[in-house]
Amino acid sequence: MAIIDLLKSQAQESGDTQVSVIPILGMGGIGKTTLAQLIYNDKKVESLFDLRAWACVSEDFDAVRVTKTILRSLIPGRRDDNDLNLLQIELKKALNGKKFLVILDDLWNESYHDWTILFTPFEAGAPGSVVIITTRNREVANTTRTTEAYQLGLLSNDDSVSIFTHALGAKDFSSHPHLKDFGEEIVRKCEGLPLAVKTLGGLLRFEKNRDKWEEVLKSEIWDIPETRSGIVPALMLSYYHLPSHLKRCFAYCSILPKDYEFEEKEVVLLWMAEGLIQPQQKEKEMEDLGSKYFQDLLARSFFQQSNNKKSRFVMHDLINDLAKSVAGNTCFRMEDRVEGSKQGSTFKKVRHVSYLGSFFDGFKKFEAFSELTCLRTFLPLMLPLPYCNLTSYVSLELLPTLRCLRVLSLNGYCITKISNSVGDLIHLRYLDLSRTHITSLPESTTNLYNLQTLLLEDCQRLEQLPSTFGNLVNLRHLNILQARSLKAMPLHIGKLTCLRTLSDFIVGEDCCSGLKELGSLSCLRGTLSISKLENVIVPEDARGMNLSGKPNLDGLSLGWSEDIDDSKDRTSEKEFLNLLQPHKVLKELTIRCYGGTEFPSWLNRPSLPNLVFLTIENCKKCTSLPPLGKLPSLRVLSIAGMASMKSMGPEVCGDGLSQPFKSLETLNFKNMVEWENWSPCEAFFSNLRELSIKNCPKLSGNLPNHLPSLENVEMDGCCRNLVVSVASFPDQCKIKFEGSEGVVCGGEVDFSTLILKHLSTISEFESQMEVSNGVVCGGLANVQELVVYGCMELTHLWSNAVGSFPHLPSLRYLHVSDCPKLVSLVAKGQLPPTLKELRIWGCENIQILVEEDDTANSCGDSGDSSRSHDLQYLSISNCPSLKSLISSGELPTTLQTLQIHSCPELESIAKELHHNSLLKSIAISDCGNLKSLPTGIHSLSHLSDIEIWGCPSLDFLPDGELLPANLTRLDLAGCEKLQVVVNRIHTCTSLQYLSMGRCQRALVCFPEEGFPTNLTSLSIYNRSIAQGLFEWGLHRINSLKYLQICDGSLHLVSFQEMKLPTSLIDLRIVNFPNLEYLSPEGFRNLTSLAVLRIHNCEKLASFPKKGLPPSIRYLEIGDCKKLTSFPANCLHPSLLHLWINRCPDLEGWCKKERGREGSTIARIPHVFLALDLIDN
Structure with missing residues (x-):
């Protein structure tokens, strides 16, 4: 493949080659994303790069969202942040010195400025890094590319026929020759567009009637110009010939945003709630029929599998457009723009609404919803979790009026209670309150007789369910995963005989449902977790559960609490566990904190032939394992916390079994504190790919010597008497040893x-x-x-x-x-x-x-040693005795990133940097003995980022030198001798970010020329800022978006004296001791200001009477004790976040105002007073 060859050549580039940008250009449906997926998943391509990431960009360009998506790929589990500057700094650190491949799928934005902002962190990557973009727009390709765009053309007729027959599930027409002529004509009408060919092939896959094929071929829809409908005729034809039940389900999916990734079950439950799935036969489950509908649409290419996660799916943009077209005005995404003249009439017809949630969703967003009295779906999606906030207007005023709702989701919002009026929404079938902060559900919830789905996942503060929960007799799905504060199940849970999903059953102590109630829930499927089993009084209750009579359960977790008193008699638990035998179809089993001394008899015989995953954890009194080798399908085995087990021998494999553990691929041992001996037989683990042994301090002897399939091995906290022979591991195995001494590195293994x-x-x-x-x-x-x-x-x-x-x-x-x-x-x-x-x-x-030997050279020649290696990234931290880096005084010429932190004795970095032309970033902090940087900094054309903190002796630049011409970020703090640098700051025409503080000499001597005119972010904080600071012409920096000024002038009384630029988005004013008022003149032109923070202005007594700019979304005030109230109309309804601390009179006024119905403060999604979150 030519593009892969191009990619390989770019990836193998070194030296000063910039990050390559390769556009894949072509019309919609031509296969750009498919090609990018093939490249991204190619194993040979993967081996070329240290890091890979994929992000969908889409028409609505959002640099914050795209940057967060890339970061989540690189750093799983990181917390979200909405500050683009902080996100880009984090991304830059993650990419620094690494060779990466990033796919930016579906880029539309032609703005070079927006592209440079998004691209900035990528510049930190190593040479050979590649960014691939897919786009329909040639201007986008020209704006971004560093190499010629890869143009995708239409398919040839032969290739189109090949894709068509593949979509039909065949190689050619040989098995159905009577359809060949019609099939070839249909393919020609698709005009080489892969998506159209594939979709029509999927449509006709199960249709062998020649008349039906002729009907498709001769349809008048082919004659409708795409320019008129905006939809490719072949796609419209595919929809037109869908069965009516699939048409309805597909049209409903128009509420899903472009590039939104969804699970099958998620969509099926929504279809069920809207009555789109109506089984004709009683024996057909609604969920199974919905799954069939989903798979039918997938087979017809209306859905396609996500590149990021195999269990998730997406709709192609053109398919999404088709769904929106056929749904008409009944489905509406709030992100879609509606012409003003049509908005009123269109809105009144809407039945289903979705929107992209944000950190703060305020009143203005939902103001028009009062007209939607017949709304059936209220669905926020893609919230930037965690801690999103919703105006109280929605829950207290809006929702009670939407009496026709069938689907309601508040998933991810920091709401702490639900209005009792939720019980009046009698048509509700789907209620999602997952990841909210509620502590209970109102009793009125049990009035929702039609409720099918109740999702309470990760409601970690939820303490109880309503006492009359058994009234929800039509409930089919109850998800309380990670609702850790729930203490018990309410009484009469056994009445919910329609339940298909019950994620957890918590056994309580007093008035609550007992295990017997599970017996009547014969339709349960999926995974069931039963916890707090220590509260079972009568072991015979287990028989009434009838687990062996629940063939649709494929996962089971049985758990006792960890904090049970050791003195408690737990002998009855063996009998009890013996009665909990599941059905033989079970695929996943977890036994946690079991207190018996032996495992149940049903684990000693091959009664679970389909078991794939087995976890045994903290069963502290068991001295041995059952013969797990008899489980023929077992792939993943995890054993942890078996504190009494000392030996594990062949008995675990099963006596006389010729091939035990024949499917085992992953084996984990952890916290086995008394385990001393393991006598495995190598043949038993011939398929093992991953082996992990952690905190097994007494384990000795040898690990298996023949593990031919092993890919990863990890040892942590094991005894030095445990011998690990590296020679026994296969080539390219990844090895991690931590606190394990018995390592033998012999052998010729790679x-x-x-x-x-x-x-x-x-x-x-x-x-x-x-x-x-x-x-x-x-x-x-x-x-x-x-x-x-x-x-x-x-x-x-x-x-x-x-x-x-x-x-x-x-x-x-x-x-x-x-x-x-x-x-x-x-x-x-x-x-x-x-x-x-x-x-x-x-x-x-x-x-x-490195103390270099003058006679040694790693390249084998006598040249400059700094050129003899390929070091690109050097980071040194917390080395208090370090005085120098390399004895020769020369840094490697290949170096791109240099970071030195907390090395107080460091005297020198290098003699000069003239030869370090690839250097991109320098960060130095807390190096008190460092007096100067090397000469030659001004010549470093790639140097874009300098950060120096806490170096009080540093003069920074040698006399006579300028700053690098391409410097974009300069962050200086605690460098009192820095004067020369600021006298020349105006020469840095590329500078975008400047932060200076505790650099007293520098700040006093700012030049008359002022600041660079391309600045977007400026932070200045110092107690000796002169009155002339505000006369330097800040208002002339038209690109400035972020401004922070701390420790301000003693003479400044009024805000209007600051002369600020109209482009400001974020303004922070901190510690202005004599600032008395914020005059309207100072704010009048700040029409873009979204964030205003004011702190430590002790004389500030009032806000502008005409109000703050309506553009403000985030207002933060702290330590302004003379402020007592906000003037009328000062706070605009668009305000989303109000934070007030240590302003006692103002806080008191806000608390009173919050209780007034309809007040602006009552509707603000997020109010923070005196460090306590006030629920609105």
């Missing part, structure tokens, strides 16, 4: 990752390696990543490496931390020539990184 942590006795890494005649014998020839952490006796990694570097010839990443006796990395030698990234942290005695 693996790519080696992590050594807490190896307290190792003193010299080199001595652990075996080198014979210059050949690596320690299994390290292909190690690319080495992590050394907490090795207390380690003094250096290598010494006196003669000739080429022998031990790690492929090493790319080296991380060393918490090695207190480490003096240097290399004594009389050099770093590996392949090394790209080096991180050192917390090595308190290291004085120099």
Whole structure:
């Protein structure tokens, strides 16, 4: 494939090559995303890059959303932030020095300015990094590309026929020759558009009637111009010939935003709630019929599988447009723009509404909903969790008027209670309150007789369900996963005989449902978790549950509480657990905190032939495991916290079994504190891919020696008597050892990752390696990543490496931390020539990184040693004894990122930087002994980012030098001698971000020329800011969006004296001791201001009587004690967040105003007074 060859050539570039941008250009439905997916998932392509990420951009360009999506790909589980500057700094750090592949799918925005903002963090990547964009717009391709766009054309007729027959489920027409002529004509009418060909093929896949094919071929829809309808005729034809039940379901999906990823069950439950699934036969389950509908639409290419997660699906943009077209005015996405003249009439016809949620959803967003008295769907989607806030107007005033609602979701909002009026929504079938902060549901909820789905997942403050919960006799799905505060199930849960999904059943102590009530829930399916089993008084109750009579359950979790008193008699638990035998179809089983001494008999025989996942956790009194090798389908086995087990031998495999554990791929052991002996047979683990042993301090002996399929092995906190022979592992196995001493590195095995942590006795890494005649014998020839952490006796990694570097010839990443006796990395030698990234942290005695031997050269020549390797990223932190980096005084010429933090004795970084032309970023902090930076900084054309904090002795630039011409970010703090730099600040025409504080000499001497005119962010904070600060012409910086001024002038009384630019979006005013009022003149022209923060202005007594700008969405006030109230109309209804702290009179006024019905404050989604969240 030509584009993959191009990608490989770009990825293999080095030197000063910039990040490549390759556009894939073509019309809608031509296959741009499909091609990008093939590239992204190609294993050979994956091996070229350190990091990969995928983000959908779509028509509504949002740099914040796209940046967050990329960050979530790179850093799973990170908390969301809405500040683009902070997001980009985080992304830049994640990409710094790494070779990455990023796919930006469906880019429409032609603005070069917006593109440069989005692209800025990518510039931190290593040479060979690639960004692929897919777009329909040639102007977008021209704006972004660094290489020629890859143009996708229409398919040839032969290729179209091939795709068509594949969609039909065949190779050609040989099995149905009577359809060939019609099929080929239909393909020609698709004119080479892959999506059209595939969709029509999917439509006709199950239709073998020649008349039906002729009807499709001769339809008049082919003659409707695309310019008139906006829809490709072939796609409209595909919809037209759908069965009526699929048409209704597909049209409803028009409420899903473009690029929205959805689960099958999520959509099916919505269809059910809207009455779109009506089984004709009683024996057909609604859920099963909905799943069939979904799969039919998937087979017809109306849905397609997501690239990010296989269980999720998306609609192609053209298919989404089709859904919107056929749904007409009944479905509405709030993000869609409606012409003003049509908005009123269109809105009144709407029955189903969705919208993209945000952190603050205020009154103005829902103002027009009062007209939608017949609304049936209220569905916020894609909330930027966590902690989203919704105006009280929705729950208290709007929802009670929407009496026709069938679908209501408030998922993800920080609401703490639900109005009792929810019980009046008698048509409601779907209620989603997941991830809210509610503590209970109102009793009126049980009036919702028609309710089918109740979702309360991750409601961690929910303490109880209504006492009359048994009234919800039509409830089919109850999800209370992660509702950790629930103490019991309410009485009469057994009346809910329609339940298909019951995620959790909590056994309570007093007046609550007992286990017997589960017996009547014969339709349960999916996964059931039963917890707090210690509250069961009569073990015989387990028989009444009839678990073995629930064939649709494929997952079961049985759990007792962890905090049960050890003195409690738990002998009855064995009998009880024996009675909990599940049906043989079970695929996943977890047993947690069981108090018996033996496992149930049904685990000792092959009664669970379909079991795939088994977890046994904290069963502290069991001394042995059952013969788990008899489970033929078992793929993942996790054993943890078995505190009494000392030995595990062949008995676990099953006596006389010729091939135990034949399917096992993942084996995990954790917290087995008494486990001493493991006697496995290698043949039993021939398919094992992942092995993890953590915190098993007494385990000794040998691990299995023959694991031919092993890909990852991790050892953490194991005894030094446990022998791990690296020679037993297959090639390219990833290895991580932490606090495990018994490592034998013999053998000629290749693996790519080696992590050594807490190896307290190792003193010299080199001595652990075996080198014979210059050949690596320690299994390290292909190690690319080495992590050394907490090795207390380690003094250096290598010494006196003669000739080429022998031990790690492929090493790319080296991380060393918490090695207190480490003096240097290399004594009389050099770093590996392949090394790209080096991180050192917390090595308190290291004085120099590399003490070079004049006779040694890693390239084998006598050239400049700084050019002899490929180091691109260097980070050193918390090394208090470090005085210099490399004895030669020269940094590698390939270096792109340099970070040095908390090295107070550091005297010198390098002699000069003239040869470091690739350097992009310098960050230095808390290096009190550093007096100057090397010469040559002004010549670094790629240097874009300088951050220096807490270096009071630093003069910064040598006399006579200018700042780099392409500098975009300069952040200086605690550098009192910095004067020269600010005298020349106006010459940095590319500078966009400037922050300066505690640099007294610098701030006093700001030049008459003022600031660079391209600044977007400016922060200045210092107690000696002169009165002339506001005369420097801030209002002339037309690009300035963010301004923070702290410790202001003693003479400033009125806000109007500041002369601020009209482009400001975010303004922070902190510590102006004599500021008395905010005059309207100062705010009049700030029409874009969205965020206003005012702190420590002790004389400030009033706000402008004409109000604050209506554009303000976020208002924060702190330590302004003379403020007593807001004038009438000061707070606009568009305000979304109000934060007030240590302003006692103002807080009191706000609390009173909050109680007044219809007041502006009562409708603000998020109000924070005195550090306490007030629920609105």
